[in-house]
Amino acid sequence: MPGDQDVIEQTYRVHAARLWRAIRAYSGDPDVASDAVAEAFAQLLRRGDEVRDPGAWVWRTAFRIASGDLKRRRAFVPDDRGDQRVARPDPEIVDLLRALGQLSSMQRMAVVLHDYAGFPARDAAEVAGSTEAAIRVHLMRGRRRLRTLLDE
């Protein structure tokens, strides 16, 4: 029962880190990731028992919040501050985030949800609010583009 504190805590422990990193990679901005994840979990708390599957719900909600935030900003925000806690940002991660930033929004979402978060195309489509067929197309094109960018 989502309104149960133990379930909320467990949902946070299972999903929050992977969700934050996925949105960090999707948005390019650690602040967008933090805002989306925090707001999604806060809304989960407010809704309580209305939410039957809190894990799936929080992924959908967080990505919609992040997507809306990016649309308002009208751009991917390449920002290396996600690595500010380490003295020297890992150049491989910086390159990866920059390459992801050159994909289209849907390509980036498909690649992150499928290839990082590990969701099947159908579930990725549900999170993205798209169709499985569209996600597969975005995934194929996004992977191809990402491979080219990272191999350059």
Next chain:
Amino acid sequence: MKPGERLGRLDDLDVPDLRGEIQRRAGESDVLVELVDRPRRRPSLAWTAAAGLIVIAAFGLGVLAADHRPAPGTVIAPTWAIRGRIAMPGPPSLRQPLLAPNSSGLWVAQPHGTELFHVAATGPALRIDRHLAVAPVVALAADDQHLWILTADGNLLDLTSGSTPVRVGSLGSLASTRATLAVAGGRVWIGGSPRGPIVAVDPDGSIAVVPGAPTPQTLTGSSRAAWSVGAGGTVSVIDAASATISHTLQLGAVVDAVADPSGLWLATQQGQTLEHLDGAGSRKVVATDLGRASSIRLASTGRLVWSADAQVFQAFDLLGGPRHTVVVGRASVAVPDIAATPGGIWSADALGHTVTLVAPG
């Protein structure tokens, strides 16, 4: 290096602890939830003694016998316990895994997945003893003689031989529908297919459409009848031999339902109440305090019906209960799906990561 392997480097990103921020935002809507870690203090000797007296008194009053929330790991009934857990291979899913039990174990697949796993309960631990590659699967059903799968392209396949799927019938694409599958009276019953809201498929492949049936949210079967629960709690009793509706009842919101030889068990009233319907439509309230969860799951062994929420499994019979209570702990963040055989209760967590067997010890 594949993109997926490179993306794995994202796991090296530091993640901020957002629990305080979540609590602050939730607090703005007056929801009192304390997400931050609670300090754990060693109880004083006086407090321990006082707690001990309270526990003894509670035993004396029989209070603990009615407590639905004992500590995780506690087994109230000595005869049923967690026999084993196994981590399943493959990526996680946002959907409940598909389960189909038989006498030797449990078939498990991810919705629209292309792999079937059979978890066996033989030996001291659970193990995966069979693995089949299949077309994307949307529903599963099994008994001791057969394994049926319904594929996204609408084929009902009999995988009894395990290696050579036999196409029993074709029902049209199910890629965008929520199909359900049940076995009753030697026929396979399918809900939500393009051929009709409910159809019965015979072993020879002939298909009978149940006239006047609404599209079921839950479809379940026993030896003589198939039971359909539609939107709004409309329960239809379908005679398995004639494939016609013999009774229709309006029950209101039904959380879950499962059939056994005695009739149909239903979780109603937002999962609080367990009810039973017999084949003639006679209705009986069996229990009124299943627990706190709003999405209780039910499964029947034939002698007992089990309810499950995210933490506790409870067994009832027609005289009431609970007859057995097993605390399964916090393995799931949501209510697990469950399936039953005479030998035990199988459950799979919401992400399909873990399968658990609860069985007589």
